[in-house]
Amino acid sequence: MARFSRYLFAIAAGFLILLAASLMGFAAYQVGAAFLTLPKILTSGDFGYTIIDSIGYVVIAIAIIDVAKHLIEEEVMGRHDAASGFRENFPKFISIISIAIFLEGLVLVFKTTQDDIKLLVYPVLLLLVGVAMTVGLAIFQRFGAASARGEARSRRDLE
Template sequence: MKSFFDKFSTFSYGFVALSLFTTALVIIFWALYSTYIGVISISTSSDVFVYTMLQSVSSIIISIAIIDVAKYLVEEEVYRNKELRKPKEARETITKIMVIIAIAVSMEGLVYIFKAGTKDVSLLIYPSFLILCSVFVIIGLGIYQKLSATIESHTES
């Protein structure tokens, strides 16, 4: 029964990773198509063009984060198919996930800053909070790395 469940969970993770990757590719192609349409119809206002370009960049950034998550699922759950038995493995896994999140949030914040800059300066509050959140994620990750490395050195001695 355990062998069946292991194969089923590996298949499930593989299917989810493939679905995420396919979704990310569709988003990327849609963003490129929107950009193409925006370039062709450049006779429209420049505000619409800039908004379309920033929306495309935002979509591609989100897609890259989705691809990173799919890659992580394949690497950790399909190929390696392991449980986290050691503190070092847990720390490395959490670090990978949090770095993906921090990069995606900071890049989204940066794109939103450019979007807000083209419209109204008072709209900079939300993107500023996004960048601030990504900074806190990185600080928290640094604290977690320090504490877990200290614990690892104590448990290995």
């Protein structure tokens, strides 16, 4: 049964990598199309939005690849160091997601200020969610560091 679950995790990780590559390919397509229609896209004012959207796709792809890497290392290859692995991977994943949220919020702020200023509350709420995630991550890291120091002390006491 354990061997079967490893195969399933390997398939899931491969599928995630394929989806991440698709996102990066779409980002490259958007940038390429923007450069091919440069005079038109510059006059419409959408060039910056296209580039920032593409950056967002790449950042999300990086987060997906990181999850796939974690699946491969932990579940397929069997490197189980759950406590320290989680403490290392979780902050990186949350940071990447926060960056994507901040990028999307930034794009929406600029679009909203040009279109309808009354709708500015929605991008601001999105940015506040990004701030809350960042503050939550800082609290998590603070408690995680304290916990790691406590574990190191108890190991020294046992020796």
